[in-house]
Amino acid sequence: MSTRAKVRISLGVYVLLIIAAVAAFGATKNADSSFEPANEFKVDKWIDLGPLSINKAVLYIVIAGFLTVFTMMWVAKRMQAKPNRTQTVVELIYTSMRDNVTGANMDSRMATRWFPFIATIFLFIWYSNLIGYIPLPTNTEHKFDVFGLQVPHFALYAATANLGVPLMIAILVFVFYTGEGIKKKGLFGYLGSLVPAGVTGPMAVFIWFLEFLSNFMRLISLSVRLFANILAGHLIILFMSGGLAVLLGIHAVGIIALPAGILLYLFEIGLVATLQAFIFATLTAIYLGGAVSESH
Amino acid sequence: MSLLLQTITPLAEAAAGAEDENKSFLVSPDAGAMIWTLIVFVIAWIVLAKVAFPKIGEALDKRQAAINESIEAAERDRAEAEKLAAENRQNLLEARTHAEDILTRARKSADAHEAKARDEAKTKGEEILDQARKDIEAETRRAISEIRTEVADLTIQATAKVTGKTLDGDDQRRLIEEALDGLDFSALSGERR
Numbered sequence: 165m166s167t168r169a170k171v172r173i174s175l176g177v178y179v180l181l182i183i184a185a186v187a188a189f190g191a192t193k194n195a196d197s198s199f200e201p202a203n204e205f206k207v208d209k210w211i212d213l214g215p216l217s218i219n220k221a222v223l224y225i226v227i228a229g230f231l232t233v234f235t236m237m238w239v240a241k242r243m244q245a246k247p248n249r250t251q252t253v254v255e256l257i258y259t260s261m262r263d264n265v266t267g268a269n270m271d272s273r274m275a276t277r278w279f280p281f282i283a284t285i286f287l288f289i290w291y292s293n294l295i296g297y298i299p300l301p302t303n304t305e306h307k308f309d310v311f312g313l314q315v316p317h318f319a320l321y322a323a324t325a326n327l328g329v330p331l332m333i334a335i336l337v338f339v340f341y342t343g344e345g346i347k348k349k350g351l352f353g354y355l356g357s358l359v360p361a362g363v364t365g366p367m368a369v370f371i372w373f374l375e376f377l378s379n380f381m382r383l384i385s386l387s388v389r390l391f392a393n394i395l396a397g398h399l400i401i402l403f404m405s406g407g408l409a410v411l412l413g414i415h416a417v418g419i420i421a422l423p424a425g426i427l428l429y430l431f432e433i434g435l436v437a438t439l440q441a442f443i444f445a446t447l448t449a450i451y452l453g454g455a456v457s458e459s460h
Numbered sequence: 461m462s463l464l465l466q467t468i469t470p471l472a473e474a475a476a477g478a479e480d481e482n483k484s485f486l487v488s489p490d491a492g493a494m495i496w497t498l499i500v501f502v503i504a505w506i507v508l509a510k511v512a513f514p515k516i517g518e519a520l521d522k523r524q525a526a527i528n529e530s531i532e533a534a535e536r537d538r539a540e541a542e543k544l545a546a547e548n549r550q551n552l553l554e555a556r557t558h559a560e561d562i563l564t565r566a567r568k569s570a571d572a573h574e575a576k577a578r579d580e581a582k583t584k585g586e587e588i589l590d591q592a593r594k595d596i597e598a599e600t601r602r603a604i605s606e607i608r609t610e611v612a613d614l615t616i617q618a619t620a621k622v623t624g625k626t627l628d629g630d631d632q633r634r635l636i637e638e639a640l641d642g643l644d645f646s647a648l649s650g651e652r653r
Binding site: 202205206207215216217219221222225226228229232233236237239240241243244245254255258259262279280281283284287288323326327328329331332333336395 | 485486487488489490491492493494495496497498500501503504505507508509511512513515516517518519520522523526
């Protein structure tokens with residue numbers, strides 16, 4: 165069968181399914197106000213341990229951390245002279261983090277010290293993002309019965325869709341690069357170096373103030389960029405893969421939107437998950453390198 | 461169109477509603493998650509920095525060293541091979557010159573041998589031929605002398621029968637010898653001169 169025929173048949177089936185859904189359920193609005201898409205991102209306490217209470221986000225953080233450590237240890241213990249496919253991927257990540265991200269933004273002594281931190285950031289965020297696209301039984305709000313066992317519904321969630329997770333890493337980055345800057349230039353030296361070279365007079369005061377604020381803005385830009393990307397990705401997948409149909413109460417919308425949901429899912433898992441982790445790691449390297457350079 | 465409107469209106473309502481009710485948990489950092497992130501991230505960082513990354517780096521460095529070593533070894537081998545090839549070429553050239561030398565000498569020696577053998581054979585043949593000629597001549601002479609004697613005797617006997625008397629042996633023989641001397645026996649010796 166030619167590709168054209170396949171496309172035509174698929175389109176035909178798609179249209180027929182929409183017509184069938186409209187015929188069976190009608191196209192009238194029957195909105196269900198009890199469904200709150202945002203609740204998918206609500207973290208209910210599972211085990212109350214005060215500030216260390218276990219919830220959905222904690223589960224994802226722990227899984228991401230475990231995968232980061234486990235996969236790297238697993239590969240590190242099995243390093244071969246002739247790498248297999250997994251080792252090749254790990255080596256690619258390792259060398260790109262070491263040479264292209266860390267090595268390109270700071271001198272080699274500093275790069276040696278900070279490479280593990282930057283690589284861990286990339287891996288931890290990458291795994292957090294990726295496992296966010298695997299449906300796991302985490303929706304404790306709704307459960308289903310399996311031979312008398314109440315199993316939570318499968319749902320998509322990501323630790324990085326919780327603002328606290330990227331914010332914490334951003335705080336670490338902020339603390340470390342500020343520390344590096346102060347260690348290199350002294351407190352006043354570092355604060356003075358915030359003004360770009362060549363700016364003098366009253367303007368320098370104004371610029372310094374802006375630069376000082378922008379350093380704190382980095383906390384927000386770093387964390388919100390990642391958080392918003394992942395949250396938006398999950399929300400739009402949720403909407404396109406049925407959420408919209410439930411929200412509107414029009415069944416046919418579910419079928420109309422599903423292909424978009426699948427495409428968005430592939431886009432998120434294939435590009436956004438890796439890209440956002442890479443951006444976070446690269447910016448960390450740039451901030452660290454910038455803090456010890458002569459002036460910004 | 462109506463379907464589109466029906467779609468958009470509740471969406472906007474839902475979004476607005478979500479903003480009011482869910483702002484608190486959707487965009488506010490969760491302290492618990494932050495603490496857990498700190499703990500998990502720092503543990504992962506330490507383990508990777510102390511154990512995993514050094515091992516991976518070591519393996520990569522080792523491979524890099526092995527690759528460098530291989531390249532150097534290959535270059536060494538190639539230089540060696542080129543040297544050997546040059547030597548071989550030289551040897552071959554020498555061997556060929558040597559072989560040609562030997563061949564020339566052998567050819568010369570063979571030619572000399574052949575010429576010598578030919579000369580010797582020629583000499584030997586001539587010697588044999590000479591000897592044969594001498595033998596034949598001697599034999600012929602002996603045969604002629606015998607025939608002469610025989611002819612003389614027969615003549616004496618025939619004369620005696622015809623005349624009925626016999627000459628004195630010696631006179632008769634002398635007479636016959638004189639007669640025979642006048643005859644040419646050269647045809648008997650096979651010499652046609």
